[in-house]
Amino acid sequence: MYFIDVQGTLISDEDKSPINGSIEFIDFLNNKKIPYMVVTNNTKKASSDFYNFLNESGFNFSFDKYLDPLMLLESRVEKDSVAAYGAEQFLETLQKMGYKFNYENPKTVLVAIKEDFNSEEFAQMIDFLLSGAKLVGMHETSIYAKNGKRYPGVGAVLKLLEFATSVSYEVIGKPSLAFYEEGLSALRKQNSTAKYSDITMISDDVKGDLGGAKELGMKSVFVTSGKYRTADEIVPFLQENLKPDEIYADMAEILEKIK
Secondary structure: OEEEOOEOOOEOOOOOOEOOOHHHHHHHHHHHOOOEEEEOOOOOOOHHHHHHHHHHOOOOOOHHHEEOOHHHHHHHOOOOOEEEEOOHHHHHHHHHOOOOEOOOOOOEEEEOOOOOOOHHHHHHHHHHHHOOOEEEEOOOOOEEEEOOEEEEOHHHHHHHHHHHHOOOEEEOOOOOHHHHHHHHHHHOOOOOOOOHHHOEEEEOOOOOOHHHHHHOOOEEEEEOOOOOOOHHHOHHHOOHHHOOOEEEOOHHHHHHHHO
8 A cells, every 4th residue: 555745756846747657656556456545745736626737647546546735724724814825826725715814913824835935924924923823834845846956845944933933833734643644544445454554655755754654654665756866865864763664766666666
């Protein structure tokens, strides 16, 4: 059984095209009737829109095998008073979901991915948090890769804000327990006895995705087709208990092994 990341794992961070072997890997799981969930930290597009994009890109799986943070957001964050920070597409998606922005005295500071956070935004967030707002991250990604550059991910921004204000944060998407619990519940519709120790998590985010998966008892597989160019950039510096169980260049290499 598998949990499978999307950005940097199934599709390229550069142009969103399918990564070598990724479509074939999903097809293999379908043909062998192996249970899996596609678990992404997508926050820019509405869930149904991003799912449709993946299907149009050649990935053949049903919507009940798809999970992203936006699908949990309404149960975790109230809509009436949010100071949201992230890409323009994320803000537009929130508004379509009915979220009301408040940049004067918000109840919640909500952080998603963005490559160009500036000092004024950080100053504003810090003031809100020191005034009693909650801090919530859409996910806890370590690095955000775009246009050949690597930026601090949402996890890094959350750590910065926590250190600056001593306000703890909660996470909606990976690697939060709530997100993985939702994924496990959905997986049990394919295999009623599924448990974390049965699952292999595949991702290019060895800290933001795989570390949390390992803590829950999942097997972790790290692919270097996304955020990191080589395993040596990050793996030697991880705590021993959080190092990935296996490392591959891409999904094609994993498929070759399991075949």
